[in-house]
Amino acid sequence: MRRRSWLSLRSSKRTWESSDPAGPIVNDMEEQNGPSAITRENGSSADAESEPLDGPFILEMVNVSVRYGAVSALEDASLGVRKGEVVAVMGPNGAGKSTVLKGLMGLAPVVSGQVYWRGERLTSATHEIVKHGIAFVPQGRRLFTHLTIEENLEMGCPYLRDRAEVRRRMDSVMELFPVLHQKRRDLASQMSGGQQQMLALGRGLMADPELLLLDEPTLGLAPNIVKEVFHTIAVISDRLGTTIMVVEHNIKGVLDIVDRAYILDTGRIVFEGTPTAVRETNILAEVFLGKVQQAGPDEQ
Amino acid sequence: MFTGSRRLPGLKRSVRDPGAFIRLARSNLELWANLVIIAWAVTFAILQGTGFAITLGTVFAIWAILAVSLNLVVGFTGLLSVGHIGFFGIGAYTVAVLTSNASYEQLRTEAIPTFGWPFFAALPVGVVLAGLTAVAVGVVFNRFRDDIFVLVSFGFAIICFNVFLNARAVTRGAFGIHEVAKPQIGGWVFDDELSFLALAVVFLLVVVLLSWFIVTSSFGRVLTAIREDERATEVFGYQVTHYKLTVWVLSAMMAAAAGGLFASWTTFIDPNSFVLLESILLVSIVILGGLATIWGSLLGAMTFVLLEEGMRFVPGLPDQYVGQARQVVLGVLLVLLMLFRPQGLLGRYRL
Numbered sequence: 001m002r003r004r005s006w007l008s009l010r011s012s013k014r015t016w017e018s019s020d021p022a023g024p025i026v027n028d029m030e031e032q033n034g035p036s037a038i039t040r041e042n043g044s045s046a047d048a049e050s051e052p053l054d055g056p057f058i059l060e061m062v063n064v065s066v067r068y069g070a071v072s073a074l075e076d077a078s079l080g081v082r083k084g085e086v087v088a089v090m091g092p093n094g095a096g097k098s099t100v101l102k103g104l105m106g107l108a109p110v111v112s113g114q115v116y117w118r119g120e121r122l123t124s125a126t127h128e129i130v131k132h133g134i135a136f137v138p139q140g141r142r143l144f145t146h147l148t149i150e151e152n153l154e155m156g157c158p159y160l161r162d163r164a165e166v167r168r169r170m171d172s173v174m175e176l177f178p179v180l181h182q183k184r185r186d187l188a189s190q191m192s193g194g195q196q197q198m199l200a201l202g203r204g205l206m207a208d209p210e211l212l213l214l215d216e217p218t219l220g221l222a223p224n225i226v227k228e229v230f231h232t233i234a235v236i237s238d239r240l241g242t243t244i245m246v247v248e249h250n251i252k253g254v255l256d257i258v259d260r261a262y263i264l265d266t267g268r269i270v271f272e273g274t275p276t277a278v279r280e281t282n283i284l285a286e287v288f289l290g291k292v293q294q295a296g297p298d299e300q
Numbered sequence: 301m302f303t304g305s306r307r308l309p310g311l312k313r314s315v316r317d318p319g320a321f322i323r324l325a326r327s328n329l330e331l332w333a334n335l336v337i338i339a340w341a342v343t344f345a346i347l348q349g350t351g352f353a354i355t356l357g358t359v360f361a362i363w364a365i366l367a368v369s370l371n372l373v374v375g376f377t378g379l380l381s382v383g384h385i386g387f388f389g390i391g392a393y394t395v396a397v398l399t400s401n402a403s404y405e406q407l408r409t410e411a412i413p414t415f416g417w418p419f420f421a422a423l424p425v426g427v428v429l430a431g432l433t434a435v436a437v438g439v440v441f442n443r444f445r446d447d448i449f450v451l452v453s454f455g456f457a458i459i460c461f462n463v464f465l466n467a468r469a470v471t472r473g474a475f476g477i478h479e480v481a482k483p484q485i486g487g488w489v490f491d492d493e494l495s496f497l498a499l500a501v502v503f504l505l506v507v508v509l510l511s512w513f514i515v516t517s518s519f520g521r522v523l524t525a526i527r528e529d530e531r532a533t534e535v536f537g538y539q540v541t542h543y544k545l546t547v548w549v550l551s552a553m554m555a556a557a558a559g560g561l562f563a564s565w566t567t568f569i570d571p572n573s574f575v576l577l578e579s580i581l582l583v584s585i586v587i588l589g590g591l592a593t594i595w596g597s598l599l600g601a602m603t604f605v606l607l608e609e610g611m612r613f614v615p616g617l618p619d620q621y622v623g624q625a626r627q628v629v630l631g632v633l634l635v636l637l638m639l640f641r642p643q644g645l646l647g648r649y650r651l
Contacts, residue, residue, distance in 0.1 A: 105535065130537030142532035144525045146649065151521055158522075158537045207536070 064113030156206030369554035375591035378527030386460030389574035391559025394426030430556030476570030590647025
């Protein structure tokens with residue numbers, strides 16, 4: 001059922017494209033919400049955990065392809081995020097998960113397709129994209145290890161000149177992550193991996209983003225810390241209402257906290273649906289382990 | 301002053317814990333370095349007399365301006381430039397050409413137009429000219445990082461030297477420019493060594509304060525972030541190229557001011573003062589003192605000047621070998637430093 005809704009989404013987009021390729025998507029998406037809302041309601045009756053979110057996509061990627069030289073990292077990918085949603089992008093290594101986020105942030109060479117933010121085309125200049133309220137927490141945390149925690153946090157809001165507002169945001173981030181408050185004058189290199197991830201999240205939140213893009217937030221962390229990170233993401237979504245798009249390899253953990261998931265395989269989006277829908281199909285086994293009928297004896 | 305004095309809390313702990321004492325003693329190398337070098341400088345000055353101390357101080361001030369300004373680029377931003385001497389040369393030549401009032405016809409060598417400007421009118425021109433050159437060069441250099449950046453800055457130093465040597469209609473090439481004017485404010489001419497030293501120290505103070513202001517501001521924080529992780533800095537919306545270009549230009553302008561002082565102090569310049577080797581010595585000073593520390597650069601410059609001038613008085617060393625010997629000593633010192641203390645005397649970062 002989920003897959004059908006995803007297919008209908010794709011086909012309707014194709015008709016929209018042929019009619020008016022440069023127009024805003026917002027209206028079209030609102031029209032689309034009729035049938036897809038019904039399928040979502042059916043879905044939520046089956047599982048109580050996922051609350052369906054209505055409304056147009058605030059961020060939308062339309063047929064985006066990313067190529068690094070001759071290597072195609074992302075092909076014809078179309079996806080969207082609604083306000084307040086937590087969306088996961090999953091898939092095996094090299095599927096193009098991180099490329100989705102990098103393409104959005106103008107950090108990867110987008111060769112075709114468009115990215116829309118609230119119906120308007122996004123430029124490919126990172127410093128312009130940031131001003132729309134999109135924050136990116138890169139993979140591997142990428143903290144400034146010779147700066148203190150406070151300084152790291154301040155780095156998160158380059159266009160904020162109002163010192164009082166910086167202070168306010170820093171306080172609210174430290175309220176969310178008390179450990180950062182304790183160590184606020186320490187260098188970032190003096191923290192543990194889990195604390196560094198909290199700092200990376202906090203630094204992203206300093207921009208007071210509408211949309212937070214998280215690239216592999218649990219990479220290289222101990223299992224109990226991984227749980228904590230997922231919990232934190234859920235808390236950020238609940239308490240601040242931030243829309244979150246998270247790229248993750250840890251499928252079990254991430255499916256518990258997201259509203260919807262996109263699954264990528266070799267640069268293409270092969271599935272879209274709620275966590276329940278993902279669990280119902282064997283799409284994950286297919287993309288992660290290869291097609292069952294094709295799988296060799298050593299793969300099983 | 302500019303490096304952290306967070307060492308003292310360790311003293312109490314070290315009484316109980318011998319391991320901590322060893323760590324403290326090791327970290328106090330900074331303190332030792334400060335004491336030894338300053339003591340060395342004072343002893344040297346006392347032994348050699350006031351006149352020599354004044355000369356030493358002036359040479360130190362000029363090298364220190366260069367080292368502090370280069371540290372902004374190399375230490376604080378992480379761009380290893382070996383072309384800094386080019387900006388020094390641009391400043392020196394601008395001041396020399398504009399202020400020189402020599403009658404070259406009598407010297408029976410190539411004549412260049414003389415302007416006879418006062419020093420304080422020529423210096424801003426040199427500084428601005430170096431700044432403009434830095435903008436032009438920096439826009440191109442911004443495309444490069446790390447080792448490639450070293451190579452292109454290397455190329456810049458060589459180009460500058462060749463321009464100084466071959467643009468004979470302006471620089472008189474290898475003949476050099478004579479009679480560079482001494483600074484003058486109203487009727488007061490800085491023509492004796494002591495007043496020139498005072499002027500050089502004032503310049504140094506201005507450069508140090510400016511650098512200190514830069515590195516402690518939010519601008520300086522972004523520079524540190526760029527050194528740490530340029531791509532990550534971009535992700536937050538910082539236009540990294542603007543920051544790098546700004547600090548590059550500011551640093552070049554400071555170097556040009558040092559160049560102007562140098563030309564006026566020696567009253568004669570030729571291209572030999574602006575060879576690549578000088579640039580590499582300058583980078584050595586910055587590494588010796590430590591990356592990303594202003595005080596370290598001052599200390600590095602002092603060490604270098606003491607070595608350079610001090611070699612003259614080594615007994616049994618013939619005068620003609622002094623020049624080469626000090627390069628050998630500096631080279632050995634750098635190798636030892638890289639082996640045992642790669643962050644330099646006061647620095648916290650490795651190259």
